[in-house]
Amino acid sequence: MAVPATRHDHPPSRRAAESARRAAGRSLRLGFLLACAIFFGLPVTWLLLAATKTQTSIFSDHPLSVGSFGNIAQGWSNLLTFNDGELVGWIWNSLYYAGSSVVIAVFLSVPAGYALAKYDFAGRKALLVLTLIGMIIPTAALVLPLYLQMNALGLLGTPASVILPLAFYPFAVYLCYVYCTTSLPDSLLEAARVDGASEATLFFRIVLPLSKPVIGMIFFFSFVHAWTNFFLPFVMLSDDRTFNLQVGLMMLLQSTDAINAEGGFSALPIHQPEAALAALVAVAPVLVAFVFAQRYLTASDVSGAEKG
Amino acid sequence: MTDTETAGRRPARADRQGRRPASGAESTVEPPSKRRRRLAPYFFVAPYALFLVGFGIAPALYGLYTSLFTDSLGAGTEFAPLGNWGEVLTDYRLVDSARNVATYVALWLPSMLMLIFAIALVLHARPGRFAAAMRFVYYIPGAITGSAAALLWLFMVSPQVSPFSPLLDLLGVENATEAVSANTPLILALMGIAIHAGGWILIVYAALAALPRDVLEAAVIDGASSWQVAMRVKLPMVSRYAALILIATFAAGTQVFVEPTVLATGVPGQISSTWSINQLAYYYATQQGDFGKAAALSLALLLVGLVVALLVIYRTKFYRIDRGLS
Incomplete structure (x- = not known):
């Protein structure tokens, strides 16, 4: 980068000191990022490796040792022993519920966030405050009323009872608003x-x-x-074939001894490595x-568009 | 154009002066374009408003309604506006839960906020594949939820099997039970950071990436160091994101539920099932079947979050409509 000569005409020794300082800054930044990577990455690395181990080697071997990849396939077929492979159905349910609610959430929140940010209209502040309440209200306060509501609408146990409340995602509105x-x-x-463009x-x-x-x-966060x-599928759905993955896994792991030994009395071959998988x-x-x-993330550059 | 001119250029002010007169023209008969502009926002917000009322406001009001009735076996439901609220707020367990949550929030919130902005700014100083890989690594713990998380965190605090065992040895921890019972708020705060920071790092990074490039380049050309650019230019420009993060994380912290529940599943008997306020509300609903009390406590939590949120909003002019960039 061209540096204006008038302001930065340092003698060579100072320039050397400057570049040394920059190198120090760079390694400091790198060290910081890598230390953080260890903090965030280690638990997951362990989880990844745990799935390659057996019930005994997970305790006896070094936490970061690699087991055998054959154990992953074995673990997967062990997981499928639960209710004739019900796990696969839960994955599809999860994709269906999450996929539908994400599409609706994006459709609802993007125009709303934009309008709240760029138009001054009656009810704007009220809508912002109500959205704020929707965003930070504890789930516990909503679950029972939603259950009764879905019951009154005759939707209990249907995918809609999960998809529709999930599509209401006030945080997405605020993300779009702030953006x-x-x-x-x-x-x-x-x-x-x-130039004559309509709204x-x-x-x-x-x-x-x-x-x-x-x-x-918004796509990403509403999907997550x-x-x-x-809570929602746990409360709304009673047939275990309609469960999503989270509720299904909770049921699976609690009825086996995968989390703690006192937990279950099942003869299924589902233990810690299977739980990790x-x-x-x-x-x-x-x-x-x-x-x-x-x-x-960086798909557009507004400053460029402004000039064009 | 000289360097000083580039740096001193404030796009917001220039735009304001440049464009304002066009929209400021008043006339007695409303032209169709203006009417469309007046009505447009209602079309944009209508579908969302429907969901907001149906799945947010209506259930919340119903919750408020149930909190005003006491439910006793003999007398049936009875309108007693202060019954549940009074009982909940004087529950002896609430004092402990509130103290636990206060300790947790005090440990978790400031350290996480600093970490989020530090990481996002450092990553944004050099965008590229390495930065993208790091964002990915930082995010992963947040993706592990539910019963799987219980297993993961139990192993993390068990010295025999944990990859963090050198650290645990250093702290003189002999087993998981000891680790958890002696340092509950600290372990929960570390868990909380590992789980929540990644998503916010992504959001702040995206915000930084969307900043107008010319302003940042101008500051660099003007001789600002990357530290100065980060602190004086980038941070103020993403202040609304900071406000949003503060509001959302404070509410999430005071409502902490997943982390203590997860840790209690992994290490039975070491963490009370009413460790946090939100767990106490859940306890009322599931163990006592008392939804009035659960609703009252949940709404009390909402109120705390709301007061802080409105304070942040008021101080940062979060709801102000700006003309131009800022």
């Missing part, structure tokens, strides 16, 4: 209006393309919200979604 206020310049919208054209042709990063974020949700199965879709969402 639009921070990164979407009004000048751009005004310029388009002066709908504005939203579809300008706001949506420029909001790709936040739409990626729906995929990892336990089940955890990996439950985590994998979230990580795939994460990689997918990362691609959208």
Whole structure:
């Protein structure tokens, strides 16, 4: 990078000191990031390795030793011994519930967040405060009323009783709201209006393309919200064939001795390594979604668009 | 253009001066474009508002309603506005739970917030494959939930099998039970950081990545060090994200439920089933079948979160409509 000579005309010795300082800063940053990587990465590394071990080697071997990959296949077939492979059905249910609610959540929250950020209209503040309440209200306060509501609507036990409440995701509205206020310049919208764009054209042709990063974020977080949700399916669904993965796994692991030895009295070959494998199965879709969402992080540059 | 001019250019002000007059023109008859503009926001928010009322506000109001009735076997339900609230707020267990939660939040919240912004800013100083890989690593613990998390964290605090065993040895910890009973808030806070930080790092990083590039470049050309760019330019520009994070994490911290429940499953008998306030509410609902009390305590928690949220919103002008970038 060209440095203006008038301000940075240091003698060579100072320049050397400067570059030494930069190198120190760089290794400091790298050290910090790697230390954090150990803190966040070690538990998961262990989990990954635990799935390759057997019930005895998980206790006897070094925590970070690699078992055998044959144990993964063995573990998977052991997991499938539970209720004739019910696990596979739970995975499909989870994908169905999470997928549908994510699509609805994005459809609801993106226009709402944009309108709250960029239009001054009657009821705006009320909507913001109510959304705030929706965002931070404890789940325990909503679960019973939602149950009664679904019961009254005759939806109890149906996928809709899980999908619809999951699609209401106020956090996504706030994400979009903050993104639009921070990164979407009004000048751009005004310029388009002066050029004769209607409000709908504005939203579809300008706001949506420029909001790709936040739409990626909303997709990801609402997917995680729906995929990892336990309470709603736990309360709404009673047939174990309709369970999602989280509720199903809880039932599976609690009826075996996989978590703690006093837990269950089952003869199924499901122990700690199987539980670790089940955890990996439950985590994998979230990580795939994460990689997918990362691609959208820097998909647009508003400052460039503003000039064009 | 000289360097000083580039750095001193404030896009927000320039835009405001440049564009305002166009929209400021008043006339007695409303032109169709203006009417469309007035009505448009209602179309944008209508579908969401429907869900907000149906699955947020209506159930919350019903919860409030149930909290105002006491339910006793002999007398049936009885309208007693202060019955549940009074009973809940004077429950002897609430004092312990509140103290536990306060300790947890005091340990967890400040350290996590600093870590989130430190990591996001350092990552953003050099974006690329390495930064992307690190964001991925930081996020993974947050993806492990439910019963799988119980297994994972039990092993993490068991010295014989934990990959953190050198650290546990250093602390003189002999077994998982001892580790948990002696350092419950600390272990929960570390768990909480591992589980929650990654998602926020992603959000702050995305916010930084979406900042207008010319402003950051201008600051660098002007001779600002990367530390100065981070503290004086980037941080203030993502202040609304900071407000959102503060509101959401404070509420999540005071409502902590998953971490103590998970740890209690892994290490039986060491953590009370009413360790946190939210667990106490859950206890009312599931063990006592008393939904009025559960609702009252949940709404009390909501109130605490709401007070802090409104304070943050008021102090940061979070709801203000800006014209231009800022």
